[in-house]
Amino acid sequence: MVLLLQAAFLPRLVYFLRTSPLLDVSILNSFDDHLRDAFQSIFNIKLDQKNWLQGTLPICVGGLGLGSAAELAPFAFLASAAATVALQDLMLPRDGIYVDNFRMQVYDMWRATNGDVVALENPSQKHWIAPCLNRSVDRCN
Template sequence: MSKCEMYVYGGSKKEQATTKSMVKRIFPKLAFLTNADLLLLGAPILEDAFPSTLQEKTRQAELMATRLAKLGAHHAVFLLKNCLFLPKLLYILRCSPVWKFPGLLRNFDEVLRSSVVSITNTKMTDSVWRQTSLPIVKGGLGLRRAEEIALPAYLASIFSAKRLVSSMVADFDVGALCAAEQSAWVEQSGVELPMPELRVHQRLWDQPIVQKHFLAVVAS
């Protein structure tokens, strides 16, 4: 049982302590998880675990950034865009509502920005960084910011799981589940929600926000 873990949910703190004590007598090597430790396949389940998870991803990004400096610029930018930064975080963005922690996502993005500055040996103002983080089709380098893509990724993931969850939970209401996310998206994008049957596509959640940032870059 040394590799087994247990999380006690519900009840008062006293009841949880009693439960842990009883289980501990039977399985002395069992590890008990706290709210901040509770992960499922690497994705944090409760908000208490979001900061530590994002901070660890940022630390890993910093380590990778130091190693990219040893490569040629073209190879480094390719790996930066396609392998080592946002692709490493996208699973968590889709599984957990980490969009609620923009400051931590911004820290991750700043590591990406610093890495691009180092690789390209250029000064990068806020305006240049905004353009750099746009998709290639919009004149950027496609180095997308986690802070910008977190909400579209999470919304698309929720609606993608709607059919499966509805088959198991008869009264499942996806609209009520992600009402806050949808309101935040409308505020960020400035447009109406996508058509219900198209909400499974992350691109449709992402495009209006991209367009808004693109127009801001053009106007600056």
């Protein structure tokens, strides 16, 4: 059943998060709350905060792989933006008419929480998510 949940919406959600600089995380927190409610309703269980946090961890570290849209959004967007910056430079004018501030705004938000541990040009989502994942694993223990 968990795999069905993942297969149903996660690919579309991840695509949306990779391509959209969401600066208002309240929308994503609301989505996460609805996901938690649906999961609890489907499985007829009640999860406390610590158990839910563990459920959002990737399967490889002992979670259910449900993820958190609010936590995933900055990593997904920054990795995607870094991976496509060369193509963006070819396609978009850089003459002052077009200025992309979203990437720096999201990066500044990410640095406020995680520090300067990943370079803005790094296209690997695995590197972007590592600091947050480590904190989440520590909170579950």
